[in-house]
Amino acid sequence: MRVLVGVKRVVDYAVKVRVAADKKAVDLANVKMSMNPFCEIAVEEAVRLKEAKKATEVIAVSIGPKASAETLRTALAMGADRGIHITTDLRTDQELGSLSVAKILAKVAEEESPDAIILGKQSIDGDFGCTGSMLASLMDVPQCTFAAKIDFDASTVERETDTGTEIVKFPGLPAVFTADLRLNEPRYATLPNIMKAKKKKIDAKSIEDLGVELSEGNEVLEVFEPPPREAGILVEDVDGLVDKLKNEASVI
Template sequence: MSARVLVGVKRVIDYAVKIRVKPDKTGVVTDGVKHSMNPFCEIAIEEAVRLKEKKLIKEVIAVSCGPQQSQETIRTALAMGADRGIHVDVSGKDYENLGPLQVSKILAALAKKEDVRLIILGKQAIDDDCNQTGQMTAALLDWPQGTFASQVDFQEDSLKVEREIDGGLETIKIKMPAVVTADLRLNEPRYATLPNIMKAKKKKIDTVKPSDLGVDLSSQLEVLSVEEPSQRQAGVKVETVEDLIKKLRDSGRI
């Protein structure tokens, strides 16, 4: 197959970092904080690379939207096996307002420009947990979607996607071009080896601006305040069911 695959890779605060809210409550502290690729995006890249290794697709394009540092995330994707990268340069106020809809518009425009047949994204990002970009991208392109994928099989010009739902697993068949979002159990991403990291430095990363793609980044959302979760009170141990009922009754819970 000669299809190209577009894979979104988001730069997020590393999962092991304790998040701190800014004193003015306008957002979270990002300066001097370790960032890495969103874990679900790693799974998406791994799936695309495996499809290429099986010769089911011909090229894997990694794309990231954000400031200059986003190129580090793209380099990680290239070291994992992506062929080339596209950095959509978004900074300042535009970056602060960058949400799923704006990213979806960018991905849809790139899909048309690059003539891709498949878009693979992580099902959600660990910073905002929105779980919207894949669905919005499919809607903008009017493509079928296979979300929360735990297994993807090529069948000529279609995909069989096993997806995780509340009641268990659901298997659907969708025609390409399509959008797939990766769930946790789709695969286990590989580590980038030192030789591949060195090779990735020579791979091409194109930089474009949203305006080059005809995308308007204006947002209708306004963040009023970002606050820490309220502190949980310490629990109390009770010896018997009777003690539990008494405690609940005394506290006015029953």
């Protein structure tokens, strides 16, 4: 089984983002970037499949500027066999949306013929969470989203829902899977593996090389800071709490 896994370069989750002066985007100047946390989970799942002898090759693919090669090196250091870098100067948090990404991944999948495609359920910059579903639709293959556990032997996926988890059966491979938080705990890349990753192959291609026609239906009009949270209040007793919840907050 060959596994294609998507990785995205995003602003590090620990960084407090700043709005650019023109209020059209987040300011990325001198900001620490790292692999999207859900993509780390996807890479970990793919590598575990290889370690379990269920996957023969793990291919990491990233779409973005030149610096995205660093993100691919991280995936390679975690255990991926080789990387594919789709180069573009378009901002992946705005100008390159979910549909365009899905089209690009579909073209890569057409060339690589993977048995399984594993993506993060969402990226922490856009939080749309729809690239996996769009990709499955474009490829006309089953989709298993928000996966908390994947059993390829039984062809089942335990997936997260708003009310708990459910177990669904998929008809077979190829299929698209999106990783949720409880799927696994990503490993840290060790120094020896980081050094080995420098020798692994990364194929660079442009979007133009793939011949993909990009199309987006969304336009960012304004980016702004969320309003500051109001200060909380202290109540003297339970009766006072109930009174506030009932008469001021109107939640009971």
